[in-house]
Amino acid sequence: MSETVYQQHAYRSNQVPPQKPRPEKTLAQRLLSAGQRMLPWSRPTQTVSTRTAQVSPSQWQKMKTIAPNQECFWNEQTLEGLTGNIWVRVYLVFSGLAKVTILYLTPIAIFSVFLTSFIAGGIDGMIRFITGYFLYVIIPCSIIWGQFELYNRGYWKPKLLSKLLDARKLFELNRRTGMVTLYKRGGKVRYSYPFVEFDCILATTPSQQGLVNYSLLLAHRYSGSMHGVPLGVLVTPHETVAEYYRLWNMIQCYMDVTQPLPDILLLEEARPKDPTTAAYDQQTGRNPRYWRDMSDDAYAEAITQIEAKQSKMSETGPEIDIFTKAS
Structure with a gap:
């Protein structure tokens, strides 16, 4: 052999x-x-x-x-x-920020809005904030962090991204x-x-x-x-x-x-x-x-x-x- x-x-x-x-x-x-x-x-x-x-x-x-x-x-x-290469560092920074936002900043933001709305007695502002926060913060951060986890585990590697990020x-x-x-x-x-x-x-x-x-x-x-x-x-x-x-x-x-x-x-x-x-x-x-x-x-x-x-x-x-x- x-x-x-x-x-x-x-x-x-x-x-x-x-x-x-x-x-x-x-x-x-x-x-x-x-x-x-x-x-x-x-x-x-x-x-x-x-x-x-x-x-x-x-x-x-x-x-x-x-x-x-x-x-x-x-x-x-x-x-x-x-x-x-330098793009890996940039990618890690953005994925890290997205993870921190989802896991730590989001619960704090939502709790603060609920507390403010409860004290002020207004629910319309809370709904607008949560809707905007979900659309413009949670969804983008989830995509960035989720893609990083899939890429890091070897499940999803688009050719363009691999060419940019692979060692x-x-x-x-x-x-x-x-x-x-x-x-x-x-x-x-x-x-x-x-x-x-x-x-x-x-x-x-x-x-x-x-x-x-x-x-x-x-x-x-x-x-x-x-x-x-x-x-x-x-x-x-x-x-x-x-x-x-x-x-x-x-x-x-x-x-x-x-x-x-x-x-x-x-x-x-x-x-x-x-x-x-x-x-x-x-x-x-x-x-x-x-x-x-x-x-x-x-x-x-x-x-x-x-x-x-x-x-x-x-x-x-x-x-x-x-x-x-x-x-």
């Missing part, structure tokens, strides 16, 4: 096609690459970055309850790097095809190349406060493109160098179809759908709901134990030379 799922160009760390030597850098490229380090290719281990998309079991269950049809950005086939895709790593794709604005493909043709770069830039900021990216080795794949969006900002090494190891593990998927909460639901991982879990007897059935406290303790264990281990596996045939 795995042979039909994983395509010919899927990445296999034990069968790396020998790569052409890196081309010589121009003077401009050497100047621009100052302060950068190239992370090594290696046979990946099950070391993970615990800073990747930190979600607790209760948050995961809540997301699945609210939006059962919503696909995770990371699954058995693809890892998508996403970014939001913009920055890049895609495809485990089954072994391809890495970078997107332009508007969803157009900037380029798409095999995973093994990329170098992983850890770049450093000084902040305004004099601190060092790190960014992790994949740079295509042969095209000369100045646009990299921003892997750093997958972790919380201002991480240690070791955490970026762990992230690179986890990415290599994810793309390597000879290895099971990284054992993290985000990918637990996808594990039975990946042939290599399903076979590994069956062999090891892994609890298929190990992470999802944990309490938040138990999950936090498990993450702490992983971090303590990994602090005494190498962040990556044994290095491999991708420019010669793997042994």
